[in-house]
Amino acid sequence: MGGRRDRYDRTGCPSCARKSTVKPSVVFFGENAPRYNDLHHIVQQLRAEDTVIVIGTSGTVLPADQLFAHSKAYSILVNLEPGTQMNERAFSERSYGPATQRLPELWDLLRSEWAGA
Secondary structure (H helix, E strand, C coil), X not given: CCHHHHHCCCCCCCCCCCXXXXXXXXXXXXXXXXXHHHHHHHHHHCCCCXXXXXXXXXXXXXXXXXXXXXXXXXXXXXXXXXCCCCCHHHXXXXXXXXXXXXXXXXXXXXXXXXXXX
């Protein structure tokens, strides 16, 4: 048959062959991803001297606004357009437009600020 169907093993659990308790390798909405705890720890450890750029998020899967609301780091949100799913004011700065255009502009700005520091 070929294609996508050949990629999935539908035989169930390798140990007991049960299908009803096998979970696919995805993270469902509302479920913590395995590395979210690591991400929260990293953000808590950021300093005021650190800059974080968050690119392309609605905040639906991971509430980035809550993640950075209390961070000491300078945080920049880059999205195509303003959204309504999260409090974008939680970020130190917001930049809207295609990331392919906004990121080079941000890089130039940050590089010039670092050179002057």
